[in-house]
Amino acid sequence: xxxxxxxxxxxxxxxxxxxxxxxxxxxxxxxxxxxxxxLYDKYYIHHxxxxxxxxxxxxxxSSDINIVKVAKVEPLEKSNDxxxxxxxxxxxxxxxxxxxxxxxxxxxxxxxxxxxxxxxNTYLTAKELAxxxxxxxxxxxxxxxxxxxxFHSTSVNYIETIKEKYEHSHSSRDALLLAxxxxxxxxxxxxxxxxxxxxxxNFKLEESWLLFAKSKAKMGRKQEAINxxxxxxxKSKSSKAKALIGQIKTGKI
Amino acid sequence: xxxKFEELKTIFIDSVDKNNxxxxxxxxxxxxxxxxxxxxxxxxxxLYGKPGTGKSMLLNKLxxxxxxxxxxxxxxxxxxxxxxxxxxxxxSMSGQSIPDNMRVNFDGLLKYCQSLRDKREIVFLLDExxxxxxALMEKIRLLSDTRVVKxxxxxxxxxxxxxxxxEHFKTRIWEVIVMKNVTEYxxxxxxxxxxxxxxxxxxxxxxxxKDIKYxxxxxxxxxxxxxxxxxxIFDIYEYYEKNSPQKISxxxxxxxxxxxxxxxxxxxxx
Numbered sequence: 315x316x317x318x319x320x321x322x323x324x325x326x327x328x329x330x331x332x333x334x335x336x337x338x339x340x341x342x343x344x345x346x347x348x349x350x351x352x353l354y355d356k357y358y359i360h361h362x363x364x365x366x367x368x369x370x371x372x373x374x375x376s377s378d379i380n381i382v383k384v385a386k387v388e389p390l391e392k393s394n395d396x397x398x399x400x401x402x403x404x405x406x407x408x409x410x411x412x413x414x415x416x417x418x419x420x421x422x423x424x425x426x427x428x429x430x431x432x433x434x435n436t437y438l439t440a441k442e443l444a445x446x447x448x449x450x451x452x453x454x455x456x457x458x459x460x461x462x463x464x465f466h467s468t469s470v471n472y473i474e475t476i477k478e479k480y481e482h483s484h485s486s487r488d489a490l491l492l493a494x495x496x497x498x499x500x501x502x503x504x505x506x507x508x509x510x511x512x513x514x515x516n517f518k519l520e521e522s523w524l525l526f527a528k529s530k531a532k533m534g535r536k537q538e539a540i541n542x543x544x545x546x547x548x549k550s551k552s553s554k555a556k557a558l559i560g561q562i563k564t565g566k567i
Numbered sequence: 568x569x570x571k572f573e574e575l576k577t578i579f580i581d582s583v584d585k586n587n588x589x590x591x592x593x594x595x596x597x598x599x600x601x602x603x604x605x606x607x608x609x610x611x612x613x614l615y616g617k618p619g620t621g622k623s624m625l626l627n628k629l630x631x632x633x634x635x636x637x638x639x640x641x642x643x644x645x646x647x648x649x650x651x652x653x654x655x656x657x658x659s660m661s662g663q664s665i666p667d668n669m670r671v672n673f674d675g676l677l678k679y680c681q682s683l684r685d686k687r688e689i690v691f692l693l694d695e696x697x698x699x700x701x702a703l704m705e706k707i708r709l710l711s712d713t714r715v716v717k718x719x720x721x722x723x724x725x726x727x728x729x730x731x732x733x734e735h736f737k738t739r740i741w742e743v744i745v746m747k748n749v750t751e752y753x754x755x756x757x758x759x760x761x762x763x764x765x766x767x768x769x770x771x772x773x774x775x776x777k778d779i780k781y782x783x784x785x786x787x788x789x790x791x792x793x794x795x796x797x798x799x800i801f802d803i804y805e806y807y808e809k810n811s812p813q814k815i816s817x818x819x820x821x822x823x824x825x826x827x828x829x830x831x832x833x834x835x836x837x
Contacts, residue, residue, distance in 0.1 A: 318806040318807075318810075321827050321830060321831055322827065324827075324830050325823060325826055325827045325837065328826065328835065328837035331837075
């Protein structure tokens with residue numbers, strides 16, 4: 315074969331290479347791009363927090379998505395009072411009860427009894443009960459001074475305590491608890507803010523979406539609430555969100 | 568049947584021939600500096616640049632332009648033996664032939680040069696001086712110190728030779744002319760002039776601006792590389808003209824052939 319023919323074959327290979335390289339890189343880029351978009355669409359948008367959904371929704375008023383800064387909670391006045399850490403709503407009541415009775419029987423051996431009346435959401439944990447009894451044991455040699463437990467306004471106490479807890483933990487759960495507490499107190503603006511905060515920390519928290527929408531609905535901004543829930547439902551297919559939309563539409567909320 | 572490309576490719580065979588010299592802006596500028604420098608009382612002039620930048624061609628042109636007007640001698644190939652070099656210098660200056668069994672004594676040559684002071688001024692053009700030994704270069708310097716002999720030397724610019732140029736000549740050379748690769752514009756002029764000069768006007772018209780750009784990209788505007796590249800291009804054309812004429816066009820340069828030539832010369836890794 316003549317050297318030019320060999321050269322021509324080399325040239326064909328070269329041209330093929332020159333075509334394949336950009337073509338291959340385009341295919342890879344397109345594949346990566348579409349894959350990335352798919353993942354973005356499936357996961358990121360699906361789980362994006364309320365604030366982003368709000369900013370993406372034209373109807374949303376920008377003033378509504380501002381996070382209202384919660385005034386710094388002043389630490390409670392230092393006293394000898396025993397502060398009870400609030401209990402998370404879900405507790406094993408039977409276990410707690412049995413522990414409570416066990417401690418109660420121990421306490422009954424002492425001459426001084428402490429009666430703690432708490433609401434369901436302020437049950438003492440076993441740990442706290444143990445700490446109380448240990449305090450008592452430490453002070454048993456001294457003349458006993460009755461320690462006063464402030465429960466005059468349990469709900470305020472609860473909120474303050476959770477707020478304080480949130481200051482330390484910055485957990486979505488605490489923020490959600492606060493949102494719930496405010497919602498129960500009909501303080502919907504506060505509830506909305508705390509739901510938003512919970513959602514910002516953990517946008518997968520379904521309750522934060524629901525509570526946020528419910529608060530909005532309660533404040534009369536039903537269309538906004540529906541929009542938010544609709545967005546959330548589009549991505550999550552949450553039956554709760556759907557039911558809530560129905561409730562808002564029918565005026566139940 | 569004889570292919571026209573067969574003749575065409577020969578004009579790109581690399582040779583230092585005054586007839587192949589193509590006037591370019593940069594070349595003309597350097598030539599004028601060189602000619603002016605020869606009028607000054609300088610002892611040594613250095614033409615300095617990478618291989619293929621046209622140093623030898625410039626020296627050759629200078630020789631042919633001045634040989635009728637002044638005493639000028641051109642050593643196009645380096646004379647590596649000191650004995651032969653001194654003999655050649657003496658013979659050139661004196662016009663006498665030295666028998667093979669005799670040699671030129673350097674001291675005697677120096678005295679001979681000194682005896683010619685204010686009487687004659689002789690120019691020696693030495694090409695490829697990077698091949699001369701340091702000892703011989705020292706003798707060249709001493710000869711130039713007599714102010715009777717002027718040397719125009721060319722030196723390749725490589726890393727090692729850069730040191731030679733700097734260290735060896737920095738105190739001895741009064742004029743340095745740096746030769747560089749040409750721009751796209753100059754390359755276009757070079758090819759056009761070269762082709763038109765030899766009567767290949769239609770081939771000159773085949774070369775478009777983008778072809779020049781591609782050729783410049785491949786050769787970096789180096790004359791030697793350009794000649795080599797064009798020779799290869801027309802060699803391929805010649806083959807196609809003889810064997811598969813349907814594969815070539817006479818209206819424009821084929822990109823395929825440009826690339827094939829680049830592959831053959833190793834400019835492109837295929």
